[in-house]
Amino acid sequence: MRPADESALAGAIRAATGPLHIRGGGTRPVGRPVAGEVLETGGLTGITLYEPGSLTLVARAGTPLAEIEATLAADGQRLPFEPPDWGGLLGAKGASTIGGVVAANASGPRRIMAGACRDSLIGVRFVDGTGSVVKNGGRVMKNVTGYDLVKLLAGSWGTLGVLTEVSFKVLPIPESAATVILRGQAAGAAVQAMAAATGSPFEVSGAVWDGDDVLLRIEGFKDSVAYRAGRLTGLLAPFGGVEVEEGRATVDARWAALRDVTALGATPGDVWRLSVKPSDAPGIIAHMGAEAVQLDWAGGLIWARVPPGTDLRDRIGAFAGHATLMRASPEVRARIAPFQPEPAPLAAIAAGLRAKFDPRGILNPGLMG
Amino acid sequence: MDMPAPNAAILSRKADIVSKLRAVLPEDAVIDDAAETRAYECDALSAYRCPPLAVVLPRSTEEVAAALKICHAEGVPVVPRGSGTSLAGGALPTADCVILGVSRLNRVLETDYANRFIRVQSGRTNLSVTGAVEADGFFYAPDPSSQLACAIAGNVAMNSGGAHCLKYGVTTNNLLGVTLVMMDGTVVEIGGAHLDAGGLDLLGVICGSEGQLGVVTEATLRILRKPEGARPVLIGFNSNEVAGECVSDIIKAGVLPVAIEFMDRPCIRATEDFAHAGYPDCEALLIVEVEGSAAEIDEQLGLIKQIAMKHDPVELRESRSEDESKKIWLGRKSAFGAMGQINDYMCLDGTIPVSSLPFVLRRIGEMSRDYGLDVGNVFHAGDGNMHPLILYNANKPGDLQKCEAFGADILKLCVEVGGCLTGEHGVGIEKRDLMAVQFAPDDLEAQMRVKDVFDPKWLLNPAKVFPLDATAKRRAA
Numbered sequence: 001m002r003p004a005d006e007s008a009l010a011g012a013i014r015a016a017t018g019p020l021h022i023r024g025g026g027t028r029p030v031g032r033p034v035a036g037e038v039l040e041t042g043g044l045t046g047i048t049l050y051e052p053g054s055l056t057l058v059a060r061a062g063t064p065l066a067e068i069e070a071t072l073a074a075d076g077q078r079l080p081f082e083p084p085d086w087g088g089l090l091g092a093k094g095a096s097t098i099g100g101v102v103a104a105n106a107s108g109p110r111r112i113m114a115g116a117c118r119d120s121l122i123g124v125r126f127v128d129g130t131g132s133v134v135k136n137g138g139r140v141m142k143n144v145t146g147y148d149l150v151k152l153l154a155g156s157w158g159t160l161g162v163l164t165e166v167s168f169k170v171l172p173i174p175e176s177a178a179t180v181i182l183r184g185q186a187a188g189a190a191v192q193a194m195a196a197a198t199g200s201p202f203e204v205s206g207a208v209w210d211g212d213d214v215l216l217r218i219e220g221f222k223d224s225v226a227y228r229a230g231r232l233t234g235l236l237a238p239f240g241g242v243e244v245e246e247g248r249a250t251v252d253a254r255w256a257a258l259r260d261v262t263a264l265g266a267t268p269g270d271v272w273r274l275s276v277k278p279s280d281a282p283g284i285i286a287h288m289g290a291e292a293v294q295l296d297w298a299g300g301l302i303w304a305r306v307p308p309g310t311d312l313r314d315r316i317g318a319f320a321g322h323a324t325l326m327r328a329s330p331e332v333r334a335r336i337a338p339f340q341p342e343p344a345p346l347a348a349i350a351a352g353l354r355a356k357f358d359p360r361g362i363l364n365p366g367l368m369g
Numbered sequence: 370m371d372m373p374a375p376n377a378a379i380l381s382r383k384a385d386i387v388s389k390l391r392a393v394l395p396e397d398a399v400i401d402d403a404a405e406t407r408a409y410e411c412d413a414l415s416a417y418r419c420p421p422l423a424v425v426l427p428r429s430t431e432e433v434a435a436a437l438k439i440c441h442a443e444g445v446p447v448v449p450r451g452s453g454t455s456l457a458g459g460a461l462p463t464a465d466c467v468i469l470g471v472s473r474l475n476r477v478l479e480t481d482y483a484n485r486f487i488r489v490q491s492g493r494t495n496l497s498v499t500g501a502v503e504a505d506g507f508f509y510a511p512d513p514s515s516q517l518a519c520a521i522a523g524n525v526a527m528n529s530g531g532a533h534c535l536k537y538g539v540t541t542n543n544l545l546g547v548t549l550v551m552m553d554g555t556v557v558e559i560g561g562a563h564l565d566a567g568g569l570d571l572l573g574v575i576c577g578s579e580g581q582l583g584v585v586t587e588a589t590l591r592i593l594r595k596p597e598g599a600r601p602v603l604i605g606f607n608s609n610e611v612a613g614e615c616v617s618d619i620i621k622a623g624v625l626p627v628a629i630e631f632m633d634r635p636c637i638r639a640t641e642d643f644a645h646a647g648y649p650d651c652e653a654l655l656i657v658e659v660e661g662s663a664a665e666i667d668e669q670l671g672l673i674k675q676i677a678m679k680h681d682p683v684e685l686r687e688s689r690s691e692d693e694s695k696k697i698w699l700g701r702k703s704a705f706g707a708m709g710q711i712n713d714y715m716c717l718d719g720t721i722p723v724s725s726l727p728f729v730l731r732r733i734g735e736m737s738r739d740y741g742l743d744v745g746n747v748f749h750a751g752d753g754n755m756h757p758l759i760l761y762n763a764n765k766p767g768d769l770q771k772c773e774a775f776g777a778d779i780l781k782l783c784v785e786v787g788g789c790l791t792g793e794h795g796v797g798i799e800k801r802d803l804m805a806v807q808f809a810p811d812d813l814e815a816q817m818r819v820k821d822v823f824d825p826k827w828l829l830n831p832a833k834v835f836p837l838d839a840t841a842k843r844r845a846a
Contacts (some may be wrong), residue, residue, distance in 0.1 A: 076623065
């Protein structure tokens with residue numbers, strides 16, 4: 001099914017007699033495999049409002065991400081949270097939709113400074129499992145009117161409702177950018193260096209360890225970028241040799257690759273994504289036995305590639321945070337819970353919310369466990 | 370403003386309920402004496418008052434859980450209270466409720482600079498969170514005007530903002546985790562020092578739920594390194610429209626000021642009479658503050674001045690020193706006090722798209738003439754969060770009602786232009802009955818279903834946020 005508008009989508013959900021597999025661009029095949037009729041949002045397209053002077057954009061959920069980014073770029077603006085394109089990593093074809101980005105709460109390296117997708121998201125419209133159309137939030141960036149279902153829907157992977165329209169706070173694209181590179185660091189030193197950088201006043205908008213080098217991004221007005229790059233170079237000198245890489249195209253290309261985790265994507269194997277306290281990361285990866293690792297978010301986000309079928313949670317034992325199995329065969333994703341199992345009281349709340357928003361249990365049933 | 374009639378059965382069981390609470394809490398943690406409970410009869414929306422059945426002041430998460438378990442078993446409503454600074458009546462008691470105050474939960478539990486967070490008990494005041502990390506060069510970003518007094522518990526409940534959220538976001542963007550006690554006494558840990566949720570984003574919906582989903586006893590908050598410096602520029606204009614256009618142009622230019630504050634003529638005049646900050650006599654003024662190193666500040670202020678010059682400002686005053694910065698902020702910071710000198714006032718909190726500023730200000734001026742009540746406007750222009758202050762005389766019969774009607778009309782206007790009823794103060798009882806202006810029945814139903822899950826008996830802060838007729842069945846069940 002590929003409804004052409006919100007009311008047709010609501011009608012399709014009301015008329016559904018069995019499970020529905022909700023699909024945006026199909027670039028994020030994550031979670032327990034869902035058996036059900038495919039319900040595509042690709043028919044709901046178009047930017048419905050864009051006001052550069054108010055830093056606001058509203059679009060229908062099926063709008064391709066590329067179209068939104070191009071429209072914003074034409075006015076010198078962008079989505080602050082740097083949405084990743086995991087198509088290559090996950091071996092998926094298709095074009096990412098903005099609704100899919102929201103459903104996955106997918107955020108790139110800039111998350112440490114600008115917040116996650118859920119932090120830029122200021123409004124949603126969605127159809128719940130009963131076919132009711134619900135709106136929450138709106139198009140203004142400060143809004144505490146009623147409960148914040150906007151955040152609840154972000155990262156709900158289509159299990160509470162099918163998004164039909166999303167609103168964002170956007171930001172200007174800075175004039176200039178640079179990458180400060182600290183070569184040849186082990187994980188422990190890398191995380192310490194990233195903590196020093198992100199704990200400085202120099203506004204680091206990306207902090208990645210690629211398994212060898214530490215990469216720090218700074219953005220802003222040209223002179224300010226040069227100043228901060230200089231200060232960071234001094235700050236990191238005790239860790240080793242530091243280089244500064246400049247030039248918009250070079251910097252952007254490097255960070256797009258880090259954002260999309262391309263280094264882990266090319267080789268077969270299962271890929272896990274863990275959110276942890278940054279200083280815990282070196283200890284955790286030491287127990288992973290991973291074939292390849294990338295740390296983002298100053299160490300708070302671990303990407304790891306392991307042999308197919310590995311239960312990484314078993315290997316690392318109890319830890320504070322959560323681990324998601326991002327890439328694996330459907331058999332493995334059916335056997336190992338892709339989403340972190342939650343303590344009983346939280347699981348009960350989540351189950352309670354799903355039962356309220358989707359009483360028939362037809363929206364991506366079981367996808368999140 | 371109606372509140373539901375108290376449950377007579379609960380009132381008649383007061384002695385029994387109080388003795389059950391005393392059995393699980395320390396002697397000094399339960400207050401039921403009428404003279405003492407009176408201190409909790411209202412919050413900062415002081416036009417509405419009602420002494421509670423009893424007050425409990427626990428010192429630990431375990432004591433909060435013990436108190437809630439009893440209230441849950443007895444079917445007694447609970448109104449959580451931080452410091453009682455809500456402008457929306459969020460902590461207003463009912464006669465049959467137990468006030469659960471978290472003021473004694475005020476310790477810092479952990480500071481971690483390497484991972485940039487602080488974990489505190491929720492009764493700690495907003496400013497003292499920054500106070501705990503300031504000496505080491507860090508700060509907690511959300512800064513509501515009440516930050517000297519307001520508690521983190523209330524900040525989380527209302528998703529509080531402040532003057533600097535254009536750059537740093539509001540509470541929800543700076544909250545990493547909470548310890549939440551559910552109404553039945555179950556203690557849950559949500560989030561922590563890591564980012565984002567592994568499952569559904571429960572933290573996101575708890576923040577801003579006005580104490581209706583659970584009682585937050587501990588919070589993990591993101592802290593940031595202080596910028597090297599900050600400096601404001603004051604720009605005066607001959608019309609609100611032009612000032613509004615200037616705000617839009619600054620935002621579009623790629624500068625991201627930490628704050629863009631707006632004051633209109635009535636407010637400028639009142640603050641001048643009161644604080645003598647030396648503001649120009651003009652229709653509208655902006656205070657724009659930027660951060661960074663000295664050179665970075667110069668560069669950004671240079672650009673802002675360039676943009677402002679295109680709008681023919683009547684005054685352009687760049688701060689050159691700490692002293693001058695203080696003077697520029699002095700008037701803005703005393704604006705509420707200044708308006709209070711003139712008369713009683715009601716402070717509204719609607720947010721509008723920045724592009725609608727000129728239109729909305731003009732309409733508010735017209736309505737002010739129609740109602741015969743003066744309004745001053747002082748607000749966070751960068752994010753469209755308005756704070757019209759309507760002046761009225763509390764001693765003049767009918768004036769409060771007239772003021773409330775005028776306020777409701779302004780909030781309806783905010784919704785009409787694509788905005789919302791409240792940007793940072795919360796709904797509480799104040800905007801409860803206007804919710805239908807912004808939300809369709811299905812929208813409200815979806816929100817109430819969340820409360821059904823967290824608090825099936827609707828005992829936590831039950832008569833707030835949602836129109837009473839919409840919740841009647843649930844509260845009675």
